[in-house]
Amino acid sequence: MVVKGRPSPVFPKAPFSLLEFMLRFRWVVVVPVVLPLSFLWxxxxxxxxxxxxxxxxxxxxxxxxxxxxxxxxxxxxxxxxxxxxxxxxxxxxxxxxxxxxxxxxxxxxxxxxxxxxxxxxxxxxxxxxxxxxxxxxxxxxxxxxxxxxxxxxxxxxxxxxxxxxxxxxxxxxxxxxxxxxxxxxxxxxxxxxxxxxxxxxxxxxxxxxxxxxxxxxxxxxxxxxxxxxxxxxxxVTPYVKVSYFPVHGDLKHISEQWEKLVSPSDREWPEFQEGLVFDSTRAVLMSGDYATAEEATRYGSINAMGRWYQPWFYKYVEDLLRLPEGAVHVEYVPTRDYLHRHTRSLYWECEMLLPFGNHPLFRYFLGWLMPPRVSFLKLTTVGKQMWEFYQERHIAQDVLVPMRHTAACLEVSHDLFDIYPIWLNAHRLYKTSMGTMLDCESGHDAAPLRGPGDTADAQMYTDVGIWGVPKPIVRGELYDGAQAQSALEQFLIQHHGYQALYAVTEMSEKDFWTMFDAKLYNEVREKYGSVGVFMDIYYKVHRRREPIHVKSD
Missing domain, CATH: 3.30.465.10 (Uridine Diphospho-n-acetylenolpyruvylglucosamine Reductase; domain 3)
Incomplete structure (x- = not known):
């Protein structure tokens, strides 16, 4: 059955930008300079x-x-x-x-x-x-x-x-x-x-x-x-037994299958879970459990995916979409390779830096230099103007939403950014004796809010990882990345979600403290003398916006 994909947002064409051109061809610096430095480090x-x-x-x-x-x-x-x-x-x-x-x-x-x-x-x-x-x-x-x-x-x-x-x-x-x-x-x-x-x-x-x-x-x-x-x-044991489950359907169907994977009712929870959504109709969900060397060598195929010449992990997973829904691919992966499975390709960010990076020739002859170190990559965005320009056009957001809102968050992400793949990861948010900046929804453990995996002391959330360049920018269209990120933040506030603060935040101070709980944070800063000595978190993480003037012709 062919599932119709969700329409992509379309914007007017953007004029030529020199900064855009320079960012698209950063690989000219990354390959001969950043990769060797990263390898030596x-x-x-x-x-x-x-x-x-x-x-x-x-x-x-x-x-x-x-x-x-x-x-x-x-x-x-x-x-x-x-x-x-x-x-x-x-x-x-x-x-x-x-x-x-x-x-x-x-x-x-x-x-x-x-x-x-x-x-x-x-x-x-x-x-x-x-x-x-x-x-x-x-x-x-x-x-x-x-x-x-x-x-x-x-x-x-x-x-x-x-x-x-x-x-x-x-x-x-x-x-x-x-x-x-x-x-x-x-x-x-x-x-x-x-x-x-x-x-x-x-x-x-x-x-x-x-x-x-x-x-x-x-x-x-x-x-x-x-x-x-x-x-x-x-x-832990030397191997992880990984099971891959292709899913074909709309974002709601993908989210339903995700809930079943994370907190199954007919078996113990897996040690690991993960989902990669490749577009609005296709995803691969994964679970993993530690396995002994004896089990791995006796019963299954071993995939040493951490070797430099192996395909990037997300590309390897995408290839499994050739299987129909209901099929399961099982293999054994060395534990270190599994724990660091996304490192060589920085999830899928390296595709933007090195469009040819997953080509077999590049992997065999230069793959041993991977991955580029993020610290060295930052040095290639020369000058404040290019860095600001890059932040306007590159999205790097991890957001947490209650499990029942996973489908809605995926739909909002598609409508705002149309970035794929999207990373799914479940997070058990614990209630604590003191509270933190994050907290479970009030009444989360009773109907109608109670969802899969929810207990009296914890609520299950989904982390939705959105990293990459929005499709409108890839197509050369005019696009306001800051406005789109602000819209995502408002969705999170309305759905008791949270934004990871390593990322760029566009929120006002009022919205920030609507999303996060300031009670314990302010109490400990006052009690232990942090006020006036350490910067307030909002002023440390929020984006100080300045207009960007870009020449075009």
Missing amino acids: AQYHRWATRWATSREDKDEDQRMEQHARRVERVRQRVRSRDAKADGLICLARPTYWSVSARSMEYKKTTRFPVDMGDFVHILAIDEEKMEVHLEPGVNMGQLSESLLDRGLMVPVVPEYDDLTVGGLISGYGIEGSSHKYGLFADTVRSMDLILADGSAVTATKDNEYKDLFFGVQWSQGTVALLAKAVITLQR
């Missing part, structure tokens, strides 16, 4: 991690002593701040070094930089307590490199290698296991924090600083400085 980081890991057992006490000295240095730096003469505290890390899509203009104005660039160590791996002690600069690639050989991993492993522990706790940290464990911050047992006056405290879910423990989450570093986090560990 990755190799340095990998070998440094292996060297550090080889010394873990005999050097743990020494590492803790060195960590204590780093903490004391930061505390002294914070205490040295002159409230009358110095600006607000921010990290000294360069703006381009962040994975965030925001411009971070606040770092270029009055500020008081604090250098925590050397907080990049795995301090201890405690297999008895099943926890790992991490400094905030440890990234996901480094973490999996150190833990997987031990048969260990954290429950939630956000996909991209360069995402750091600190950014994930105070920002956004979702992955394929979030329907079971929540966000990355939900797996934290304790945090060592440096407050606005330079004092250091340890916050947990149930000690005297429990308000601070929950208040730091989603705060984007505007409450305190994170010095160390203790994260839960779990035992």
Whole structure:
């Protein structure tokens, strides 16, 4: 049966733009410059991690002593701040070094930089307590490199290698296991924090600083400085058994099948879930569970998808749409390859940078250089005008909506952006003893709001990942990206949804605090002296709009 697709928005043709032309041909710089630099950086980081890991057992006490000295240095730096003469505290890390899509203009104005660039160590791996002690600069690639050989991993492993522990706790940290464990911050047992006056405290879910423990989450570093986090560990196996389910139908039908996958009524929830929507009538939904090496070699085909010459993951998945709905493709994937399956292609963003990147010749001869590092890519948007122009034309949004609104969110995304693929991921939003900036809907666990996977202590949300260039821009049409993003934000407010704050936000301050709950955030900022020392989160994340003047002919 042929399903009619949802109509695409159409706009008048846009005039020629030199900046547009330069962005379309960024690969001229990316291939000879960005890729080699990214590869060299990755190799340095990998070998440094292996060297550090080889010394873990005999050097743990020494590492803790060195960590204590780093903490004391930061505390002294914070205490040295002159409230009358110095600006607000921010990290000294360069703006381009962040994975965030925001411009971070606040770092270029009055500020008081604090250098925590050397907080990049795995301090201890405690297999008895099943926890790992991490400094905030440890990234996901480094973490999996150190833990997987031990048969260990954290429950939630956000996909991209360069995402750091600190950014994930105070920002956004979702992955394929979030329907079971929540966000990355939900797996934290304790945090060592440096407050606005330079004092250091340890916050947990149930000690005297429990308000601070929950208040730091989603705060984007505007409450305190994170010095160390203790994260839960779990035992894992060498492989993941992945099942792929092609779906053919409209967006409502895709959403219905998505709900059934995430919280099935006839079997246990899968360890991992994910959906890729390729257009308004086609999607592939996926589930995964850990599997032993014996099972993988005895019963199934093994797909080492992390090798440089393999097809990009989303392209490989798209090819499975040749199968009819109801068919299931099953394979076994090495655990590290699965956890970082989108890294080589940066999901599908590399297709915009390298239109030929998935071609077999490129993969075989240059695929080993992938992926380009986001920090180096930012340097190719030379000048503020090009960066602003890029943000106007490139959408990077993760939004959370209650599971029952998934279809409506997909339809709104299509009507506003017509960007595909779209990433689907489920998130179990927990109610906490203190509340956070996010909260479940009132009455979510009873009719008529109760949905699949909802319980008294948690509500199931869908993360809808919208990343790419809107189709009207691809077709060369006039298009207002800021207006479209504002419309998406209004949809979220009306449907009890949330916007990930690593992205560009167009909201007014009133709308921002309508979307998010300010109660605990304001309380902890006032109680622990953050006001006037750390920037308010709204002014840190919202976009300061300036007119862009683009010459055309």
